[in-house]
Amino acid sequence: EATRALCALGDPEAAGTLVKVLGFNNPAVAGVATQGLIQLGRDIVPTLLVSLDARNYGARAWVVKVLSALRDPRGLDLLEHALNADIAPSVRRSATRGLADLEIDPSLKDQQLQRCMQGLLKAGHDDEWVVRYAAAFGLEQRLRTTTVDPSIADQAVAMLQNLASDAEDARVVRHRAVLALQRLNLE
């Protein structure tokens, strides 16, 4: 209830407190706080960028989720780092989702898009099925909505074909990659 009240304030200064709430190992409360943070909008991105809790992967996953939902280009470094280095699959999954949706800064378009695509290709090789699932989602998303450099687009399609094949262990990842190829009219 206190969390709901804090969210209702709509005050960016409440962001720090809401981030602390994400660390309580209480999914009901964390879900409310996450929605509250997303509603506060991009003003809170600087707060989020300095508030990753190194000892609590549950909290990190929620923070990366908020950052992904806000789609702010300032989150790119953190999302890339989270995908490359975080030991928790839930954090890498949320980071992959973020790279799929991140709004690209028009002045840095080529470079930022390239980094998002490289991240998604890397996620396609992850050990955990849920990160590869997010990669299939993300590659579809980027190929459908943006014009990607042809050499990267070829790599993206090859990755989706690989995720759709018997080389992929998890049936649900194969299903998702097949769906992506269908939606891209590549099958």
Added chain:
Amino acid sequence: MEPLTESQVIENLRQTEDPSAQYYAAWWLGKMRSQHPDAIPLLLATLGALDDSPVDPDRRGVALNAIRAMGLLKDERTDGALLDRLHSNDYSVREEAARSLGTMGSHAAAEAIRSLLASGLDGAGREQPSTPLLQEPCEALLEALGDIGINDAATLATIKPFTRHHRPLICSAACRALLQLTGDSCWGEQLTQLLLHPEALVRRGALLDLGAAGWTAAVPMIQAAAVEPSLKLVALRGIAENSGNQQVLDVMDALL
């Protein structure tokens, strides 16, 4: 640190000086679904430590990991050893053996598992004095019966009393098994009630049980439950793979 190669892992399991290296090796072979010709014989060899007196706690840990790996490798050469271990006097060994036999869908194990549960709520389901354990690892045994998938009258009659156990996670396991075996939605509805339980642990357990049973009608309730997205994704994976329903993938996309 460089990742180990399969042949290094095999050698780590073969040696007996360093149980922690064996412990990791047993886990690795299961996780990676190793097809190495020595994997199964070496995993089986670790079980001998369970018959020592007294049992060495480190070697017991290796054996428990080996039992889990056998469940993932699904090799019929391990059937006999796992069946024997259902009668171990070590609760955790019985529990892990039941889980592995369930994962393997071992029809040969069904009767032995049923007999461990046959004493019902006042026997198998009774609490052991001054520990959090029940007399038998009921959750693992119930889940195994659901996974094995024999839906004869004797199996159903053995499981049903546990839907009224005073511990919600035992009820959840029993409902999951009955839903898998009969497809009767009344068990699914009882599981979805547990998604509203005040304790997060119970909500998480019920959510994973709904996923394991692959009950498509539960998707909206899973979506709305107050549980971490990572667990919802695991549950929905089970339903997506069971049903082949594309709408489940859309729900999963929204949770990433």
